[in-house]
Amino acid sequence: MKHSGIRFLLPYMAPYRRHLIVGTIYALISAAASAFSPALLGRAIDDVLAGIRADQLMWYAVGLVTLAATLAVFRYLLRMLTGQIAVGVSYRMSQDLFDRVLLFDQAAIQSYGVGELLSRASNDFIYIWRFYSAGFQMSMHALFLLTIGTGLMALTSPLLAILVVVLLFASLGAQVVLGRVLERAFDKVQQRMAHLSAFAQEHLSAMRMLAAYAQERPMAAAFQRRNDDYVRSNLDFALRSAAIAPLPGLVVRLAAALVLGVGGALVIDGTISVGQYVQFIVYLGLLSAAAQQLSQAYERLQQGSAAAGRIGEVLRRRPRIADAPDAITQMSSGDICFESVGVRASGDGPWIVRGINLRVPASATLGVVGATGAGKSTLLSLVGRVRDPDEGRITVGGVDIRSIRLDTLRRYVAYVPQEPLLFSMSVRDNITLGLTRAPDELVHRAASAARLTNDLAQLPQGLATIVGERGATLSGGQKQRTAIARALVRDPAILLLDDTLSSVDTQTAAEIMRELAAAREGRTVLIVSQRMAAVRDADQIIVLHDGRIVEQGDHQSLLALNGRYAAMYRRELRQAEEAEESHE
């Protein structure tokens, strides 16, 4: 495990320097209170042997309770103090993490995966919390307790003190070493569990197909094998842990046997008193608990620092798509030009599109068609700078869009992605996403242009209806139209539609297209579509094939060309009964 995580934590701890000092004092007081109580008990016993008066004995009892109360109060204070540090640090850190992710481009998010980022933003903070709340608190208390306790024992009998300390550290060492062995066995358990779970997930979700071919029985046999593997690894872990986990306890008990003998002999010698003897025996229990806490704390600190390392790695990551220091905040309308644009799938992967040269005049409409995977969406995403080209550049009004501030560009360009991403908030908030003030009138106009008005009437609370997670309570068409309304409400100069009408029925799609055309005065529109019908009215249509523009022109001229476009158009006519079906 790496310790490098600590350096990410240090800056977050700076505001808590005073907390740390006060916490150290609390830990010192509570540990001292805890360490002095066996000594007090020992003194009491010696006094009893010496024939103390009953009312004096009372004071010992009161003393014990007072020490315990001091311990309780200061440990409570220490626990709450470390809790505050933990809460403060993880609050600040998770806020920073989210702020950082807000800057991440798509490539950065995809390089982690949503699940991984989520795990760093939630699970890893559990370890950060434990780092302070348990790790820090326990290690301070335990360290002071061990030091003071050992000192007090050494004052009484150096020989016994050395014996106790050596045995304790032997047990602690054994615990750490054997803990590693267990960790490896546990990794195996988790790995087998992951296999089992993945198998169940994959096959149960394909159950219809598997049942269709009567695969239940042989599949169960395959599941049984994974089940056996899992159980075997689990059993292996359980048996190791059954042998290892109680070992520290065994060492302490054996140490107690030794102290019982050696200490007893010292009492018989007259070197120590019976009270001191009892004191040692009580110490053994107290200090072994402290040693165990120390090993737990060590684990927590390690896990916390590893988690901090994972979080810090995200915090340090710089997205590739970011504002240049001298980015401009002005944008004027003008032609969109693609100049020798090329995009790779990844680092040095194959080219998705390449050699794209294209001019879209201001206020014109461009249609982009082509087979799945031809690079249509990639091309469109470049204009919103969801990603940047690997070669060439894109200019608007002659200015490279990379030299424009991102928020300026994105106020100017509205991009409606293929998947209509809605968030679990009201329909209105989904439409006005990112706008601070949007008058109702504008929202209604956008909703009407996106043909959403009728749907709103059917929703329980109209615009105020909260949609489920990812818009789950809306139909596919409603989601897409909400996403379109979201783009239209901003009245963008450039509108990018990435196959946005695929879940909308043909007639409504046509209405929306007409609406867009009517409101288009001065707006440049780029439409990617699987359906030729959606682009046939565009001023210009390009056909992408294997990442290159293979045909270009308007609907009529492309039909006349009798190439790919014409073939796709004819096929669409042939397949129209599908559309007919969804009409019903």
Place this chain on the structure above:
Amino acid sequence: MTDDSSATRSAPVRGQDAALVALLVSTMAPRWRILALALIILLATAALNAAPPALMQQAIDGPIARGDADGLWIIAALYGAVALAMFALQYVYTLLLQIAGQRALADLRMRLFEHITRQDQGFFGRMPTGDLVTRLTSDVDTINALLSSSVVTILVESVTLLVIVGVMLVVNWRLALLSLAVLPVLALVTRFFRQRIRRSSTGERTALARASAFLSERIAGMTVIQLFGAQRASAAEFDGYNMAYRQALLGLRRQSALFLASQEILSSVGLALVLYGGGQGVLAGWATLGMLVAFVQYTERAFQPILRLGEQYNTVQIALGAAERIYAMLQTAPAVVAPPVPVTLPRVRGAIELRHVSFSYVPEEPVLRDVSLRIPAGQNVAIVGATGAGKSSLVALLARFYDPQQGQVLLDGVDIRRLDLSALRRVVAVVPQDPICLSGTIAHNIRLFRDDISDVDVRRAAELANAASFIERLPGGYEFEVLPGGANLSVGQRQLLALARALALSPEGVLALDEATSSIDSATERLIQQALERILRTRTSVVIAHRLSTIRNADRILVLHRGKIVEDGDHETLLMRGGFYARLHRHQFAMH
């Protein structure tokens, strides 16, 4: 996110709990001998917990008081021996319990998996796969934790408490009463804090779930957030969730810190009572010094069971919740079951008949209404109709994914409910619209788990399905590893593979195919069409058709409308009739 099963579990119903206990007992029963042995050893080990303080008492009152060094070493050796014995015994009972428990749970998991795979398709429609996987994995593991940890802790700690209290009362009842005086108070305090901690922890988990749900949605939709400039608003919103969660966490910590503090004080009060009372006893002569020292340790040891028993409450509740869910799932009887004594078809011809079939997924919403239909062996039938007309349901009934509420489906004149399910599905191949791929080799995707299908047969099926050419171009050919969901294959390739699978697993009989609507490249499309034409020549087929070419090539076209067959005939006949089909056919061209 694991939701708080303890909180959501409804108040226990007695009958239900009895059923749960029955489930657990039936799971463990076959291994009762091992379990009984483990239990005896476990009880003996717990009883030994009382020994160390007793030995200490002996040492102080005996050899040390007498100055007898030899006697002292005997006691010290005995003390060490007890420690070793406890360690060994604990290992043995853990070993026994684990062997019995793990095997029993593997059996339970297997029983559950087989039960799930026997369910009808309606079940899979209702139950999200994630839930099923949770039942099989974490729910079963939770029961494991209950048996291997909670039950053991409860037994060990209860026995320890009983034995210690017993020993204390026997050794010195006055001291015993003094040291035990705090225990009822401790029990009350524990109860008080447990409730508050439970409430706080529910609040903490809810806050965490909210924050995580928010993050998951926003991270997944980050592009949209950025494109529409909603970063600042999102950060502010996250701040709310983040703060609420941290506050909840701190609230929970306050409760547990207060609980720990009260434990520390109460335990010292117990100790002080023993010291004060015991000291007086020593002075007055009704107690010995050894007793006093032993009771200091007994008091501490007696505290542990009460604290640890309280801790088990949550674990037990969670485990019972898991057991309840597993039990409920095992109680779900599949709607489609094979007959106890199935009829066997010697050789399938492939004649299909539907007699007055009515079917609905939800009562009062019929999908098929009184459909009667006879398809002679070898006929190729295309079904057309609007979405929701009942096309897929009709095909699903042929493979007995569901049973109709009324009427019968017959294959070669035999009601399919009288045939063995597996046998039926071997002769009625259903190729779904969305071709499914499993992770594993191409060959595995064709033969699935049927190892009796040879490589030669796999290849033959692939060739017949026109899939061989693309497979042979893949690195490794038939050994090419397909990623989950077929992510490294194109849609068209997946369709070819699904077709090859149907031919390999069901080389004769009826082929029921739901033609894909998704657009695939024209070359692959031609391959599929060619393969289909070749295959259908020799088999009875029912194709839910979306392509005009498929419809034209069919011997017979059925038009389904709102669960009824409204037209039946070949392409020319239906066109001439000028009905629904003709309209459908005309309309698509009129549109453009």
